[in-house]
Amino acid sequence: MTAAAIEVRAVDKRFGNVGIIRDLNLSVAKGERHAIIGPNGAGKSTTFNLISGHIEPTAGEVRLNGDVISGLRPFEINRRGLSRSFQVTNVFARMSVWENVRCAVLWATGHRYAFWKNVDSLPEVRERTAKILDDIHLMHRRDVPAGLLTYAEQRELEIGITIASGATVVMLDEPTAGMSHAETDRAVALIRRLTEGKTLVIVEHDMSVVFGLADRISVLVYGHIIASGTPEEIRRDPKVKEAYLGEEAH
Amino acid sequence: MTTTTTSTPKLATDPAGDNLRFYGVWLAGILALVVLPLVFSSGGSVTSFSLIGIAIVFALSYNILLGQTGLLSFGHAVHYGLGGFAACHMMNAVVSHGWPIPLPFIPLFGGLGGLVFAVIIGWVMTKRAGTVFAMISLGIGELVASSSLILRSVFGGEAGITTDRTALPKMFGWSFGPQIQVYYLIAFWLVLSAIAMYALTRTPLGRISNAVRDNPERVQFIGYDPHVVRYIAFCFAGFFAGVAGGLAAINFEIANSAYLGAIQSGLVLFSTFIGGTAYFFGPILGAILVTYLQLGLTSVTSVWQLYFGIIFIGIVMFSPGGIAGLVMMHRPLVRAGTLGTVIPAYLVAIVPTLALACGVILSIEIVARFSGGEPINLFGIGFKPQSPVTWITAAVLLVVGGFVARLSWLRVADAWDRAATVARDRGYLA
Structure with missing residues (x-):
C-alpha cells in the first residue's frame, strides 16, 4: 500500500494550558479532494498551520508522502511538494501580479537564491508564470500591484501563488470566503481545474462548495475529528448531525 | 534607472522604445559624470563631485537593505568605515611590500572589508527583520565605533590610519595626486557599482528580496527561507558600502572612527529616505541633495543640522516616497x-x-x-x-x-x- 499524501497521527497542540487540537488523526490519500469542515473555532486553520509547518505540534507527528514533516520549517515542507494558501489574503502587496506569481515559481524551477541570472530572461520561469496567470484569468492585470486588486482578484492570485510551485499537495484555507455566488462558482471551477491530478485539502464554510467538490470530508469539532468519510457518509452520520450539520444543513 | 524596484510596468509601450529609453538614461548618466568636471572645473566643484559620487554608492548600498529588502539599519556606516580602514591598510601594505596593485583596484579591497564583516555578523543580525534588526544594527554600530577608538593597532585610535594614494604603482601614467584623477576613479567605481546594484534588483534574489520586504511570512510558503534572503542581501549591502568607504579612504587619504559612527549611519539613512526608497534612482537623488546641502549649508549657518531635521520631517510627513516618489507620481x-x-x-x-x-x-x-x-x-x-x-x-x-x-x-x-x-x-x- 502506498503512503497517504498527508497522514496526521495523534497530534496535540496546546497553547499554554489550552488544548486547541486534541488527538487529531487525519489521512488524505494521494489524488483525493479532502474537505475539512467544522464550526468556528474548531481548529481548522490551526490544523492547516500544523500540517504546513507554520506551528509545531506539541505531540504526535505529521507525514507527507510517508516522510515525517512535523518539526520542519515551512519552506522545507514547501520544497517537499506541499503548498498552502491563507484565509486572510496574503500576497506581496507592493509587487505586481506578475512578480507575485513569478516569485512563487522561482524556487521550484531551481533558481533559488541566484544573483547571477537575469530574472527576466529565464524562459521556463516566464512560460510557467504566464500559464498560471492565464489559468487564474489575471493576465490582463499582470502589471498592477497586488495590493490594488479587487478582493476576488486577490483571492484568485492567492490560489495562483499557491499552485505556482507545482506542488502535488495543495491546501486551500477558505478560498471562497467573502465571495459572491458568481465569484464562488468561478473560484470552484478554477480550483477543480487547477488541482486536477493533485491532492487537495480544503477548509470551507460554504457547504455547497464542500459537498460539490470533495471526495471525502472530515468534521473537526473542538480540535478533534469526529468523523471522516464520503459526503454521503458525512451527511448521514448522526454525530455530525448533532454537532454541526444539525443547524446548518440545507 | 526609471524602472521601479517593485515591479516592471510595461503599459502600452513598445519594448524597443523601452530598451532605448533604458539604455539612454544610463548612457546620459555616464556622459554627465564624464563631462561635469570639464564644465565646472574649479577645485571646489571637483571635490564636491567626488564626495557626491561616494555618497551615491553608499546610499545605493543602503537601499539594498531599506528599499529592496525592508531592513532598517542604524549601523550601515560600520561596513563603510571598515571598508575605509581595509582600503587604507591595503594601500599601506601595497606600498611597503611593493605589490603591483595600482590604486584603481583598492576600492575592491574596501568592498571585501565591508563584505567580510557582513558575512561574520550578518547571520545573527538578519535572523529577524523589523525592530529587532534595527536595534541590533544600532548596537553593532556603537560597538564597532567604540572599538575603533580602543583597538589602536587596527584603527589607529583618535588619529586614524593615514595613507598616501600617490605612492601606489601608477596606472595609465596617472599618479592620482590631482583631485580630478581621483574624481574619475570615483566616477568609474560609481558606474560599476550602480550597474552591479541595479542588475542585482533584476535577479531571482533581488525579486525574492522584494517579496521578503512585502511579506516574509508568505515567502516561507513558496520555498524560501527569508533569513537566508536577508543575509545575502545584507552581505551585498556590506560589500558596496565597503566600496564606498574605500573610495572615501582614497579621497581623504585617511580612515578614522568618524567613518563608522552613528552620524555617518544616520546620514546615509537620511539621504536614502529623502531620495526615495521605492525607486532605484531615489537614493542617487537623495545623496546628491544631501551632500550639496551639507557642503552648502555648513558655510552659511551654524544650525545646518536643524534644517536637515526639518527637511527630513517634512519628507516623512508629506512625501513618504521621497523625492523619487514625488517625481514618479507625475509619470x-x-x-x-x-x-x-x-x-x-x-x-x-x-x-x-x-x-x-x-x-x-x-x-x-x-x-x-x-x-x-x-x-x-x-x-x-x-x-x-x-x-x-x-x-x-x-x-x-x-x-x-x-x-x-x-x-x-x-x-x-x-x-x-x-x-x-x-x-x-x-x-x-x-
Whole structure:
C-alpha cells in the first residue's frame, strides 16, 4: 500500500494550558479532494498551520508522502511538494501580479537564491508564470500591484501563488470566503481545474462548495475529528448531525 | 534607472522604445559624470563631485537593505568605515611590500572589508527583520565605533590610519595626486557599482528580496527561507558600502572612527529616505541633495543640522516616497498628457511656499544668532537678528505665507487629483 499524501497521527497542540487540537488523526490519500469542515473555532486553520509547518505540534507527528514533516520549517515542507494558501489574503502587496506569481515559481524551477541570472530572461520561469496567470484569468492585470486588486482578484492570485510551485499537495484555507455566488462558482471551477491530478485539502464554510467538490470530508469539532468519510457518509452520520450539520444543513 | 524596484510596468509601450529609453538614461548618466568636471572645473566643484559620487554608492548600498529588502539599519556606516580602514591598510601594505596593485583596484579591497564583516555578523543580525534588526544594527554600530577608538593597532585610535594614494604603482601614467584623477576613479567605481546594484534588483534574489520586504511570512510558503534572503542581501549591502568607504579612504587619504559612527549611519539613512526608497534612482537623488546641502549649508549657518531635521520631517510627513516618489507620481500624468493642467497650480503655489520657507529660515536664524551672532543674509537682503523689524518680517512671512501656502496647496491637490483621474481613465496607472 502506498503512503497517504498527508497522514496526521495523534497530534496535540496546546497553547499554554489550552488544548486547541486534541488527538487529531487525519489521512488524505494521494489524488483525493479532502474537505475539512467544522464550526468556528474548531481548529481548522490551526490544523492547516500544523500540517504546513507554520506551528509545531506539541505531540504526535505529521507525514507527507510517508516522510515525517512535523518539526520542519515551512519552506522545507514547501520544497517537499506541499503548498498552502491563507484565509486572510496574503500576497506581496507592493509587487505586481506578475512578480507575485513569478516569485512563487522561482524556487521550484531551481533558481533559488541566484544573483547571477537575469530574472527576466529565464524562459521556463516566464512560460510557467504566464500559464498560471492565464489559468487564474489575471493576465490582463499582470502589471498592477497586488495590493490594488479587487478582493476576488486577490483571492484568485492567492490560489495562483499557491499552485505556482507545482506542488502535488495543495491546501486551500477558505478560498471562497467573502465571495459572491458568481465569484464562488468561478473560484470552484478554477480550483477543480487547477488541482486536477493533485491532492487537495480544503477548509470551507460554504457547504455547497464542500459537498460539490470533495471526495471525502472530515468534521473537526473542538480540535478533534469526529468523523471522516464520503459526503454521503458525512451527511448521514448522526454525530455530525448533532454537532454541526444539525443547524446548518440545507 | 526609471524602472521601479517593485515591479516592471510595461503599459502600452513598445519594448524597443523601452530598451532605448533604458539604455539612454544610463548612457546620459555616464556622459554627465564624464563631462561635469570639464564644465565646472574649479577645485571646489571637483571635490564636491567626488564626495557626491561616494555618497551615491553608499546610499545605493543602503537601499539594498531599506528599499529592496525592508531592513532598517542604524549601523550601515560600520561596513563603510571598515571598508575605509581595509582600503587604507591595503594601500599601506601595497606600498611597503611593493605589490603591483595600482590604486584603481583598492576600492575592491574596501568592498571585501565591508563584505567580510557582513558575512561574520550578518547571520545573527538578519535572523529577524523589523525592530529587532534595527536595534541590533544600532548596537553593532556603537560597538564597532567604540572599538575603533580602543583597538589602536587596527584603527589607529583618535588619529586614524593615514595613507598616501600617490605612492601606489601608477596606472595609465596617472599618479592620482590631482583631485580630478581621483574624481574619475570615483566616477568609474560609481558606474560599476550602480550597474552591479541595479542588475542585482533584476535577479531571482533581488525579486525574492522584494517579496521578503512585502511579506516574509508568505515567502516561507513558496520555498524560501527569508533569513537566508536577508543575509545575502545584507552581505551585498556590506560589500558596496565597503566600496564606498574605500573610495572615501582614497579621497581623504585617511580612515578614522568618524567613518563608522552613528552620524555617518544616520546620514546615509537620511539621504536614502529623502531620495526615495521605492525607486532605484531615489537614493542617487537623495545623496546628491544631501551632500550639496551639507557642503552648502555648513558655510552659511551654524544650525545646518536643524534644517536637515526639518527637511527630513517634512519628507516623512508629506512625501513618504521621497523625492523619487514625488517625481514618479507625475509619470501617469506625463503619459496621459495631463501634466500641463497641474503646472499653473504649481507655479501659483511656489510664491507663498517660498515666503513660508523664508519665514521659517528667518525665525530659526533669529533664535540662533540672537546673542552676538552675525547679521542674517537672506537672498542678499540683510537682517539684524536683534531688530524688531526682523521679528515682524519673520512673523508676517510665517503667518501670511503659511496661510496662503495652505490654500495654494489645496488647489495643487485638487488639480493633481483631476489630472490623475483623467490619466487613470485613459489607462495609465503608473
